Amino acid sequence: MRVSQADILIVPGYKGAGPEHWQTRWERRLSTARRVEQAEWSKPVREDWVKAVAEAVNASTRPVVIVAHSLGVATTVLAVPHFRHHVAGAFLVAPPDVANPKLRPKHLMTFGPYPREPLPFPSFVIASQNDPFCDYAVAEDIAHAWGALILDAGNSGHIDAESGHGPWPEGLLTFGKFVSRLSTDPLPRPDLTT
Known part of the structure; x- marks a missing residue:
């Protein structure tokens, strides 16, 4: 699949994505985002939040590729049972540990715990070894539960503008490769391991 064949839905996290955040930059750069x-x-x-994501997916006219960051990841996964439109894949960056009682602000825990069923579409999780909102082992565990591939981003913080990921060209390159392996057809699920 080409990016131009999909509706790219940008799902920011807590406080949204500011003008320097990679999600905002990608939204400006990708014509179908x-x-x-x-x-x-x-x-x-x-x-x-869950309702807004489900409505955006269901209003789409092309296959959907979701690009979620932080609390947007939790929102996306919680919205899956409400999707009525074909989701070709999800690119999930820096999922927070919404079951951790030390998470602040505390009301973010209302988005947890994560569902642990496999996602019904190909998904790719990118997590950091030193994300202040989630231990890498937790991110790896939930990615495996979802049937997602996981990429270790090393010591990249929360993979946001504050951690130096404004334009994040490596992320955009990885996203492009991910999308190229997706199908516009709901069946079959592509093999992303090659």
């Missing part, structure tokens, strides 16, 4: 808007970026309500 659009952001899932939330009513309250700084006070996320699980039901509202």
Whole structure:
């Protein structure tokens, strides 16, 4: 699949993605990308966020590729049972540990714990060894539960503008390779291990 054949849904996390965040930059660069808007970026309500993602997926006219960061990953995974439109794949970056009682702000825990069923579409998780919001071992465990491939991003922090990932060209290159292996056809699930 080519990026131009998909509706690229950008799903930011807590507080949204500012102008220097890689998600915002990708949204400007990719012609078929659009952001899932939330009513309250700084006070996320699980039901509202999940509904917004499901509505964006279901309103799409092409196969959907989701690009989620941080709390956007949790929101995406929680929205899966409400998807009625073909999702070709999900690119999930820096999932937070929403079951960790030390997570701050504390209301982010309302998005946990993560469902542990395999995702019904190909997915790719990118996690950092020193993400302050999730131990790598936790990210690796949930990625395996979802049937996702996982990429160890080394010591990359939360993979956001604050950790030096403004343009994040390596991420965009990885995303392009991921999309190229997806299919516009809902069946069969592509083999992403080669």
